[in-house]
Amino acid sequence: MDTNSIAIIVMIVTFLYLGYQGVPVAFALMAGALVTTAFFTKISLPSIVGQMFNGVNQLEFLAIPFFLLAGDMMTQANITARLIRFAQALVGHLRSGLAHVVSISSMLFAGISGSMTADVAAISTVVMPHMEEEGYDPAFSAALVASASTIAAMVPPSIMAIVYGAVGNVSIAGLFLGGATPGLMVGVGLMVYSYLFGPPGMRKRRPTFGELMGATRPALLPLMIPIIIVGGVASGVFTPAEAGMIAVVYIIVVLLPLMARGHFRRLPRDFMEAAVLYSLPMSAVASASAVGWLMAYLGAPDIVHGWIESVSGDNRVVIMYLMVVVLTIAGDFLDGVPAIAIFMPIIISLSQLGHIHPVHMGVLIIVSLAFGLITPPYGLILLLSSTLAGVSFARALRQAVPLYCVYFLVISVIIFFPNVVLWLPRLILPTSVGCFPSPSGSGYICPP
Amino acid sequence: MVLCALLLLGFTLVEIADVLCRNLRRPWLNANEFAAGFFVWGVFLGMGVAVRRDQHFRLTALAETMRGARRTLVETFNRLVILGVALSMVFFGYRNYLNGFGSFLMPSLTPIAVLYAAIPVAGGLIALFTVEELVNGWRHGFEGTGKALTDPSHLPIT
Numbered sequence: 001m002d003t004n005s006i007a008i009i010v011m012i013v014t015f016l017y018l019g020y021q022g023v024p025v026a027f028a029l030m031a032g033a034l035v036t037t038a039f040f041t042k043i044s045l046p047s048i049v050g051q052m053f054n055g056v057n058q059l060e061f062l063a064i065p066f067f068l069l070a071g072d073m074m075t076q077a078n079i080t081a082r083l084i085r086f087a088q089a090l091v092g093h094l095r096s097g098l099a100h101v102v103s104i105s106s107m108l109f110a111g112i113s114g115s116m117t118a119d120v121a122a123i124s125t126v127v128m129p130h131m132e133e134e135g136y137d138p139a140f141s142a143a144l145v146a147s148a149s150t151i152a153a154m155v156p157p158s159i160m161a162i163v164y165g166a167v168g169n170v171s172i173a174g175l176f177l178g179g180a181t182p183g184l185m186v187g188v189g190l191m192v193y194s195y196l197f198g199p200p201g202m203r204k205r206r207p208t209f210g211e212l213m214g215a216t217r218p219a220l221l222p223l224m225i226p227i228i229i230v231g232g233v234a235s236g237v238f239t240p241a242e243a244g245m246i247a248v249v250y251i252i253v254v255l256l257p258l259m260a261r262g263h264f265r266r267l268p269r270d271f272m273e274a275a276v277l278y279s280l281p282m283s284a285v286a287s288a289s290a291v292g293w294l295m296a297y298l299g300a301p302d303i304v305h306g307w308i309e310s311v312s313g314d315n316r317v318v319i320m321y322l323m324v325v326v327l328t329i330a331g332d333f334l335d336g337v338p339a340i341a342i343f344m345p346i347i348i349s350l351s352q353l354g355h356i357h358p359v360h361m362g363v364l365i366i367v368s369l370a371f372g373l374i375t376p377p378y379g380l381i382l383l384l385s386s387t388l389a390g391v392s393f394a395r396a397l398r399q400a401v402p403l404y405c406v407y408f409l410v411i412s413v414i415i416f417f418p419n420v421v422l423w424l425p426r427l428i429l430p431t432s433v434g435c436f437p438s439p440s441g442s443g444y445i446c447p448p
Numbered sequence: 449m450v451l452c453a454l455l456l457l458g459f460t461l462v463e464i465a466d467v468l469c470r471n472l473r474r475p476w477l478n479a480n481e482f483a484a485g486f487f488v489w490g491v492f493l494g495m496g497v498a499v500r501r502d503q504h505f506r507l508t509a510l511a512e513t514m515r516g517a518r519r520t521l522v523e524t525f526n527r528l529v530i531l532g533v534a535l536s537m538v539f540f541g542y543r544n545y546l547n548g549f550g551s552f553l554m555p556s557l558t559p560i561a562v563l564y565a566a567i568p569v570a571g572g573l574i575a576l577f578t579v580e581e582l583v584n585g586w587r588h589g590f591e592g593t594g595k596a597l598t599d600p601s602h603l604p605i606t
Contacts, residue, residue, distance in 0.1 A: 018526075018529055019506070021511075021522065021525065021526060022506055022511040022512075022522065022523075022526050023506070023526045023529045023530065024499075024504030024505060024506050024530070025504070025505045025506065026495070026504055026505075027504070027529060027530045027533045028529070030533045030536075031529050031532065031533050034532075034533065034536055045536065045540045046540040046541075046543040046544050046547075048540070049536060049537060049540040049541050049544060049567060050540075050544045050564075052537075052567060053488070053544070053563065053564060053566075053567060056487075056488060056491050057484060057488055057563065059480060059483075059484065061487065062459070062463070062483055062484075062487055065456055065459065065487070065490070066460070066463075069456070069460075238467075241463060241483075242463060242466075242467050245460060245463040245464060245467070246467075248460065249464065268453065271453040271456050271457055272449050272450065272452065272453040274456060275449070275452035275453045275455065275456040275490060275494055276449060276452055276494050276497050276498055276501070276503065278456075278490070278491070278494065279452070279490060279491045279492075279493070279494020279495050279497070279498060280494070280498055280503060280504065280505060282491040282494075282495075283491060283492075283494070283495040283498070283504070284505060286491065286492075286495075335505055
């Protein structure tokens with residue numbers, strides 16, 4: 001074994017040992033990088049610390065605080081509850097009605113905050129008590145809420161997509177649009193599963209047209225937020241950061257005066273919370289960037305590249321399945337955001353090996369990392385929802401296992417049919433997926 | 449924390465001004481420099497605040513399941529690791545800061561050192577808060593210092 005391989009192993013073992021000892025991830029990563037640099041390389045330590053700065057000094061990241069602030073304001077001002085009531089009016093009367101409400105609410109809320117944690121916290125507190133009243137097994141509720149919340153990682157304004165786009169130099173608009181279909185597929189898949197195999201719940205009568213309109217009207221203004229974000233970014237009018245800022249301004253200028261005037265007093269607190277919240281993933285990204293950079297220096301992408309090439313050749317499908325396995329396991333132990341920064345050099349290298357479109361690969365990686373957050377041994381999001389539901393992690397896990405089928409199916413569809421990811425970006429923003437205007441003047445020419 | 453909120457507010461106002469100026473066809477060329485400055489300082493100062501509030505993401509809450517001398521030992525070890533990283537940020541970050549006077553932000557030609565300075569400052573804050581936690585922990589015990597792993601306000605943004 002050569003020195004570089006030993007250095008990589010020392011870095012990973014140091015991180016895992018310190019991480020499992022209880023040292024915060026950002027510091028465990030940085031400690032691993034500093035120890036490895038000091039003992040195994042000729043790199044100067046200031047340049048490793050400098051990588052922390054380079055990791056976060058990217059204009060694309062400026063969007064993250066705005067989306068977190070928007071999600072926080074919506075939840076704290078209780079505007080999220082209007083979206084849930086709207087979902088209830090739409091699907092609450094079906095078999096397993098509240099289970100469908102969870103899936104629909106997650107899809108709607110995901111379009112505002114882009115954060116799975118915020119999604120679980122918002123949906124659990126409002127819907128779970130009603131699910132318990134209707135006789136749903138709390139373990140099933142926890143599994144469903146956790147699974148549905150992963151949609152936030154896929155649909156715009158996904159924070160993982162922003163980080164992936166910034167670190168991997170991939171179009172964020174392309175990732176936003178490309179992730180929409182898989183996110184929708186997961187949501188619909190969970191609804192189909194709940195309808196066929198979930199608890200029946202209490203059957204309610206179908207709402208009248210007036211009742212449906214009554215629930216739709218209060219939700220219309222909040223539902224404008226995903227439209228502003230996606231529309232602004234996809235049309236090229238705004239950057240993701242500007243779209244996030246406009247969403248925040250829209251909430252402060254339009255939503256709060258009309259729907260939660262009393263919340264203005266709490267605005268300074270929202271800013272304070274969001275200011276600390278956005279620094280958490282970013283500090284992990286800062287440290288993970290140093291680790292990712294060091295990994296690239298030590299040749300880790302070449303080692304993994306060689307290993308995967310020996311198994312898969314340049315077979316695109318096998319490469320993608322191997323990446324799903326690696327990243328689902330990584331997602332079990334690491335938050336998705338630092339995992340992207342660490343694995344990016346390897347992802348780029350393998351995308352080139354299999355001639356995989358960067359947006360296609362990006363969406364697959366994001367779905368895999370999101371899936372890792374609800375799988376054992378340490379599915380962070382499932383752990384959170386099980387605690388909020390008051391059940392053990394093991395019980396929630398037993399209920400979650402059948403739901404994994406939905407993910408296996410979605411992941412396989414993404415791998416075998418790249419157009420599931422690429423059709424929407426090609427339709428709305430062709431340049432985001434490498435298409436260029438046809439010299440004849442009509443339409444675009446897209447790479448295969 | 450108030451400073452972090454002010455940085456976020458400043459950053460929001462810069463973005464608003466940038467969009468307005470662009471639409472009025474009088475682009476504000478320095479907007480990105482200001483936005484990046486507010487953002488980077490916000491990240492690193494927030495990193496320090498998160499140490500004080502014990503809000504950073506952890507893989508396990510192993511220490512919280514322990515009691516007595518064993519817990520003191522593990523908590524002390526964990527904080528010494530954080531302290532080591534923080535002091536590295538101060539020492540090596542300061543050297544980067546000095547080097548930063550040779551590179552410039554465009555188009556204002558401000559030395560990039562104004563951004564690099566955020567790392568040693570954050571390192572200093574983290575070291576300070578870690579020492580505070582260590583001293584408090586040794587004097588009053590570490591029980592009750594850890595936050596529940598599954599409290600939504602203490603989870604990472606995923």
